[in-house]
Amino acid sequence: MLDAKDLEAFTQDAKNWFKENTPRDTDFMLPLTFMEVGTDEQFHFLRDWQNKVYEAGYLGAHWPKEFGGGGLDKTFQDAATRAMAVERTPIMLNAIGLNWTGPLLLDRGSEAEKHKYIRGILSAEEIWCQGFSEPDHGSDLGNAQTRAVRDGDDYVITGSKIWTTQGNYADHMILLARTNPEAESKYKGLSFFLAPMKGEGIQTVPIRKLTGEYGFTQTFFDDARISADCRMGEEGEGWLIAMQTLEYERGARSGQAGGHVMMLSDPNDIIGLAKAAQLNGKPAIEDEAIREELVHLMTEARALGLASRRDKLQPLTQDRPMSLALGGKLSSTDFYQRLNAFAITLQGTRAAYYVGDESAHDNGIWQRGYLNSFSATIGGGTSQIQRNIIGEHVLGLPKS
Amino acid sequence: MSAYVGPGITPTIGLSEEQAQLIDIAAAFCRDKSPMDKVRSLLEDETGFDPAVWSEMVELGWTGIAIPEDFGGIGLGLGEVVPLVEYMGRAMMSSPFIDTTLAAQAVLRGGTDEQKQTLLPQLAGGSPASLALCEAHADWNLENLSCTAQADGDRLVLSGTKHLVTHAVAAELIIVSLAFEGAPALVAVPKSAIEASRLTREKIIDDTQRAYALNLDGLQVPKSALMDVALARETLAHIELTASLLLAADMCGGAFSCIDYTLDYLKTRKQFGKLIGSYQSLKHTAVDAHQAYERARSHLYSAAFLVDQQGEGEMAVRMAKAEAGEAYSFAADRAIQFHGGFGFTYDCDAQLYRRRAIMGCALHGDARYHRRKLADLMF
Numbered sequence: 001m002l003d004a005k006d007l008e009a010f011t012q013d014a015k016n017w018f019k020e021n022t023p024r025d026t027d028f029m030l031p032l033t034f035m036e037v038g039t040d041e042q043f044h045f046l047r048d049w050q051n052k053v054y055e056a057g058y059l060g061a062h063w064p065k066e067f068g069g070g071g072l073d074k075t076f077q078d079a080a081t082r083a084m085a086v087e088r089t090p091i092m093l094n095a096i097g098l099n100w101t102g103p104l105l106l107d108r109g110s111e112a113e114k115h116k117y118i119r120g121i122l123s124a125e126e127i128w129c130q131g132f133s134e135p136d137h138g139s140d141l142g143n144a145q146t147r148a149v150r151d152g153d154d155y156v157i158t159g160s161k162i163w164t165t166q167g168n169y170a171d172h173m174i175l176l177a178r179t180n181p182e183a184e185s186k187y188k189g190l191s192f193f194l195a196p197m198k199g200e201g202i203q204t205v206p207i208r209k210l211t212g213e214y215g216f217t218q219t220f221f222d223d224a225r226i227s228a229d230c231r232m233g234e235e236g237e238g239w240l241i242a243m244q245t246l247e248y249e250r251g252a253r254s255g256q257a258g259g260h261v262m263m264l265s266d267p268n269d270i271i272g273l274a275k276a277a278q279l280n281g282k283p284a285i286e287d288e289a290i291r292e293e294l295v296h297l298m299t300e301a302r303a304l305g306l307a308s309r310r311d312k313l314q315p316l317t318q319d320r321p322m323s324l325a326l327g328g329k330l331s332s333t334d335f336y337q338r339l340n341a342f343a344i345t346l347q348g349t350r351a352a353y354y355v356g357d358e359s360a361h362d363n364g365i366w367q368r369g370y371l372n373s374f375s376a377t378i379g380g381g382t383s384q385i386q387r388n389i390i391g392e393h394v395l396g397l398p399k400s
Numbered sequence: 401m402s403a404y405v406g407p408g409i410t411p412t413i414g415l416s417e418e419q420a421q422l423i424d425i426a427a428a429f430c431r432d433k434s435p436m437d438k439v440r441s442l443l444e445d446e447t448g449f450d451p452a453v454w455s456e457m458v459e460l461g462w463t464g465i466a467i468p469e470d471f472g473g474i475g476l477g478l479g480e481v482v483p484l485v486e487y488m489g490r491a492m493m494s495s496p497f498i499d500t501t502l503a504a505q506a507v508l509r510g511g512t513d514e515q516k517q518t519l520l521p522q523l524a525g526g527s528p529a530s531l532a533l534c535e536a537h538a539d540w541n542l543e544n545l546s547c548t549a550q551a552d553g554d555r556l557v558l559s560g561t562k563h564l565v566t567h568a569v570a571a572e573l574i575i576v577s578l579a580f581e582g583a584p585a586l587v588a589v590p591k592s593a594i595e596a597s598r599l600t601r602e603k604i605i606d607d608t609q610r611a612y613a614l615n616l617d618g619l620q621v622p623k624s625a626l627m628d629v630a631l632a633r634e635t636l637a638h639i640e641l642t643a644s645l646l647l648a649a650d651m652c653g654g655a656f657s658c659i660d661y662t663l664d665y666l667k668t669r670k671q672f673g674k675l676i677g678s679y680q681s682l683k684h685t686a687v688d689a690h691q692a693y694e695r696a697r698s699h700l701y702s703a704a705f706l707v708d709q710q711g712e713g714e715m716a717v718r719m720a721k722a723e724a725g726e727a728y729s730f731a732a733d734r735a736i737q738f739h740g741g742f743g744f745t746y747d748c749d750a751q752l753y754r755r756r757a758i759m760g761c762a763l764h765g766d767a768r769y770h771r772r773k774l775a776d777l778m779f
Contacts, residue, residue: 292771294775294778294779295774299723302702303723306413306699307694309413313414313415313701315420315423323694330691331691331695387683388680390690391677391683391684391687394690395659395663395686396663396667397686398667398675398677400678400679
């Protein structure tokens with residue numbers, strides 16, 4: 001049995017390991033989030049990095065040993081995750097696997113599925129993507145129309161999924177598809193699959209983002225055959241399983257493998273920007289209106305950190321127990337969007353420049369960050385859908 | 401998702417066992433003693449509060465919570481006072497509790513030894529008190545003082561007028577700020593020295609509370625009423641921070657109830673055949689109000705946790721006051737609007753919340769005031 005002393009030693013080892021092994025100064029731009037992996041160079045670099053972290057024992061340390069995890073208490077992984085955050089290490093690549101598929105498999109997968117998939121998720125040898133959204137059904141997930149038709153021991157998949165993060169690299173997809181178009185409700189016609197991505201009839205086409213970069217694909221299924229063994233749960237349970245998956249994504253359920261899959265810009269950096277920027281012949285930070293807005297943003301940033309700690313203090317969550325967990329995505333994604341937008345306004349004429357121009361402030365990190373921030377306010381349920389969720393599930397308001 | 405660590409301050413929050421217990425006790429007490437019909441019945445009352453309820457609060461020991469045991473108190477901190485005030489805010493309860501707590505803090509920080517020995521046990525024992533800090537210039541800066549004290553032998557002769565002296569009629573002790581020998585000073589004046597004619601009730605926006613103007617012209621007090629002059633500035637700063645913390649608690653509590661009150665309406669009122677809470681323009685705005693409230697409450701309990709720490713405490717308290725004021729104001733503003741025609745009536749409670757929010761921002765600084773102070777602390 002491990003005790004506090006072991007945790008202390010583990011924590012120290014993790015700190016040292018990340019201090020020594022964190023790669024610095026790559027000669028290409030590293031993706032700040034798992035949704036920005038746009039080149040092979042970036043992909044291979046991050047796959048190697050995740051594998052190295054896993055082999056060192058700092059990823060999935062609390063997942064069961066028999067499936068490839070470390071078999072330790074969650075406090076050990078938390079310590080390793082903190083060490084990664086402190087060193088601002090590159091992100092963990094296999095985000096869909098580590099944060100959503102893995103916890104889902106551990107919570108409701110069969111023994112065979114756990115044996116088959118968990119180790120590859122942690123080692124990054126098998127990359128996962130998610131096939132929920134469709135071109136015509138973004139927020140209205142329950143209306144997904146991609147078909148899965150049973151044919152002997154197979155299902156035949158036809159249709160198209162969009163916003164498939166790392167779709168062109170993925171080995172597997174968690175797929176939501178319609179097995180029964182005549183079901184009594186649109187939800188009950190859906191089933192959930194752990195589908196292979198490398199096979200005939202599956203094509204991925206990279207999507208060029210508003211930033212001009214890549215990171216997502218549209219995925220086309222044209223009579224693609226997958227084994228019926230790939231179905232998770234029974235036919236008609238797809239919506240239920242997809243909703244459980246979204247709870248991992250929205251932070252309402254835990255079990256994630258650890259590490260970070262996004263590097264948020266440090267709100268403190270905007271203070272440096274405000275000192276460097278000129279306004280009417282003086283540093284922008286001396287302007288009263290700008291100072292007030294900066295304090296406002298810093299106050300909000302602090303509230304985000306406080307909320308995650310407060311969420312563990314039961315007497316301070318008892319009024320509406322799901323409130324902080326379900327409200328986190330909305331408040332943080334909205335905040336980072338406004339932070340980046342405000343940072344652009346501080347730059348005077350430099351606001352006009354973009355990544356790659358030597359006149360751009362910090363190589364256009366705020367401009368790019370602002371444009372990319374929409375992936376978080378739209379993806380995983382738009383901010384508007386989040387407000388519906390909070391309104392209905394936290395405040396008890398009637399459905400729209 | 402990577403956690404964020406703030407500018408030189410760790411986002412710290414915690415809860416003592418006592419705080420957790422007081423949350424439950426205060427919740428039950430305030431619900432029981434200050435239901436809305438009680439709040440409504442006190443709107444017309446001259447003193448604005450129920451002395452019987454006040455006595456019960458005193459018996460529960462609440463007035464002594466943040467006073468050291470050596471002076472007859474319980475010896476906990478201001479952090480433990482926060483849940484009490486928060487739940488009073490939820491119930492829109494009115495009493496001299498905040499004023500009495502502030503007076504004790506003022507004496508504790510800036511009183512002479514003799515004042516501490518005599519006044520603190522009285523305050524701990526529930527003798528109500530008030531503070532006379534505001535003046536006609538309406539500046540939140542507590543060192544901006546035009547009222548004065550002149551020495552005359554072993555007496556002080558006061559002059560000028562103080563405003564917004566809350567619950568002054570009920571108070572047995574009033575702590576007055578003024579200029580003495582060109583510097584800020586505080587004087588602890590027993591109520592017995594103040595003729596009733598010196599107090600004039602002011603018409604304030606918040607009908608749940610009471611405030612008075614105090615005419616000091618020619619008022620004479622013994623020189624021993626003067627608090628430690630060397631500590632006056634520090635004491636005024638402590639009063640501002642303590643008041644900000646407690647007002648943040650009251651406003652955070654008010655925001656919660658105000659949102660709850662509005663939600664009840666959104667869940668029962670039908671228009672065009674549908675519950676109005678199903679319309680996204682109302683639902684989403686209610687969510688925004690709720691999110692702002694949650695943000696304010698995280699800051700409130702962080703401030704309650706840090707209040708005694710130099711530097712960090714001030715930042716946390718000012719953030720809490722700014723956020724609570726804005727959250728309450730927004731929630732109550734939308735509460736009036738979302739109640740439609742009923743919201744425009746005196747019978748709708750939304751106006752009570754909105755007016756109390758304005759009062760809470762008017763005392764000891766609104767969001768802009770505190771953000772400017774924060775900017776100087778942070779950049």
